[in-house]
Amino acid sequence: MGTLEIEVKFFLPDMDTVRDRLQQAGVESHGRFFEHNTCFENAARDLHRNESLLRLRKDNKTTLTYKTKPAVHDADFKVFEELEVAVSDHATMLKILQALGFHRTQVYEKYRETFSIGATELCMDSMPFGNFLEIEGEKDSIRRLAQQMGMQWPRRILFNYRAMFDVIKQQLNLPFNDITFDNFHGVDMDLDDLMPRFEAG
Numbered sequence: 001m002g003t004l005e006i007e008v009k010f011f012l013p014d015m016d017t018v019r020d021r022l023q024q025a026g027v028e029s030h031g032r033f034f035e036h037n038t039c040f041e042n043a044a045r046d047l048h049r050n051e052s053l054l055r056l057r058k059d060n061k062t063t064l065t066y067k068t069k070p071a072v073h074d075a076d077f078k079v080f081e082e083l084e085v086a087v088s089d090h091a092t093m094l095k096i097l098q099a100l101g102f103h104r105t106q107v108y109e110k111y112r113e114t115f116s117i118g119a120t121e122l123c124m125d126s127m128p129f130g131n132f133l134e135i136e137g138e139k140d141s142i143r144r145l146a147q148q149m150g151m152q153w154p155r156r157i158l159f160n161y162r163a164m165f166d167v168i169k170q171q172l173n174l175p176f177n178d179i180t181f182d183n184f185h186g187v188d189m190d191l192d193d194l195m196p197r198f199e200a201g
Helices: 015-024 090-099 139-148 161-172 191-198
Strands: 003-011 028-042 053-058 062-068 078-087 102-117 120-127 130-136
Touching: 003 139, 003 191, 015 120, 053 090, 062 090, 090 102, 102 161, 120 139, 130 139, 161 191
Parallel strands: none
Antiparallel strands: 003 078, 003 130, 028 053, 028 102, 053 062, 062 078, 102 120, 120 130
């Protein structure tokens, strides 16, 4: 259908150390941007039932993305079929999606600093509930760069951020659904305690 998105994540208690390792590895920086992501669903909840995602993202540009799981499961990597297109007008695209019968289900925010080395992309993500390194590319390159960045492979995360939030929300009995920095302001949590639930092992 679309191109395969292959990635893993790692929890980052210390972002500065990993940023230094990235610079030492000679990666190319593409800047740091604030992201506002809006996820959609239809009345029949077809996307949820099919484990798919329809997302409108706004950072320094606007992008519409559709993701769905491939037919074959991969236990070592998070793999999705992905279709993505640039959008010239965020507000108009919102109206188009609503006119087509889609409604907003969740907003999530993050700051993302993006790097690349060859065809592999590395992202340092600051989420409202913690910091993470995401590595996307070919499987061999992901493993090699994870080791180079000092990451322990058994501690990789195959959850997406929304699924991680579902666990955090249930564990802390949070009263909100949107993953925003305002909502998490003042929330007392220790992500270290929850990491074993996210790590692939």
